[in-house]
Amino acid sequence: MRHATLLSSFVAGLTLAFVGGSAAADDPLVARGAYLVNGPVACGSCHTPLGPDFRPIMDKTLAGGFHFDEPAFNAYSANITPDKETGIGGWTDEEIIHAIREGAQKDGRIIFPPMPVPTYNNMSDDDVKAIVAYLRTVKPVKNAVPMARYNIPQQAMPPAKGLPAPPKSDKVAYGGYIVNALGHCFECHTTPGPQGAPDFAGHLGAGGFEITLGPSMSVRTANITPDKETGIGTWTDAQIARAITEGIGEDGHRLAPPMAYDYYKNMTADDVDAVVAYLRTIPPINNKVERTAFQQKAFP
Ligand code: HEC
Ligand code: HEC
Known part of the structure; x- marks a missing residue:
């Protein structure tokens, strides 16, 4: 029962912060990105860390550190807030898009699984750009995340076609x-x-x-x-x-x-x-x- 309580508070406890700044919220690209990230795509289900009570730590929205401990990999979700030092604030749009749809960093390091890159490989150019535009508007959070270790061979996805939805x-x-x-x-x-x-x-x-x-x-x-x-x-x-x-x-x-x-x-x-x-x-x-x-x- 204790677990049930913990997990139900986990489920009930998620409140999602939509983009606050009105200038950004008025931009249709940012609004589409906010909808995708906080709706069907749910990047935060991995990229927002949970506290000991299983609830997302709201002031760490998208700041990473969620731990996946599997025989195949020992990975922590990355900090995808615009913090320049520990997040993706210093990345270009193209580098972020490449990480999302092909699953590799600019130095070639492959970053999946568990990130569902094979799914995101099918994402339209418009939608992936909207996601990046929205990520630029979230609060930067300083949170250094350990490197992942993979015990399985990894392969990047082929270049995404970017076809319209x-x-x-x-x-x-x-x-x-x-x-x-x-x-x-x-x-x-x-x-x-x-x-x-x-x-x-x-x-x-x-x-x-x-x-x-x-x-x-x-x-x-x-x-x-x-x-x-x-x-x-x-x-x-x-x-x-x-x-x-x-x-x-x-x-x-x-x-x-x-x-x-x-x-x-x-x-x-x-x-x-x-x-x-x-x-x-x-x-x-x-x-x-x-x-x-x-x-x-x-x-x-
Ligand atoms: C992170 C893993 C995960 C993802 C992603 C996921 N699901 Fe699920 N889903 C589950 C699990 C686990 C259950 C079973 C929960 C239970 O039985 O208590 C479930 C249950 C369901 C059910 C209820 C079926 C039943 O027999 O109880 C439906 C419908 C469903 N998912 C649809 C979807 C759809 C549509 C999507 C994508 C938009 C999706 N799921 C994404 C893990 C996932
Ligand atoms: C099922 C979990 C999961 C989901 C869903 C997910 N990611 Fe990730 N993501 C990860 C993990 C784990 C890493 C770290 C992998 C590593 O370090 O090798 C990562 C890494 C990244 C990176 C690389 C950042 C860096 O500093 O290395 C970016 C960018 C990224 N994710 C963006 C996103 C976006 C945007 C979404 C939603 C469209 C998303 N992710 C959905 C698990 C996930």
């Missing part, structure tokens, strides 16, 4: 863009293959990826394919939308972290609709995912 009038295509270029839904929701990497070819969206949240606290991702028996094929649109933006399951139980519900709740209704419409079109895969004992106990 599909028109919003094409709901399914635009929803696909949100899922595959912005929200990195499938990097969590795809079943791992034998090497541990997501099996996008065979099990896209079929769930079962286990994520460690702490000592004896782990969760398994859900099957979000339209399979009627083991996926979300029988859920209503409203139920799927509620799961994404409120973290509530079909039968009303609270869903476990680390899905970025508290960022996704800032998505427009049209964007959530588009995501739901797109999820209905992916191939159904029969894959029963058992929720972990922790998940069932802490989020009954």
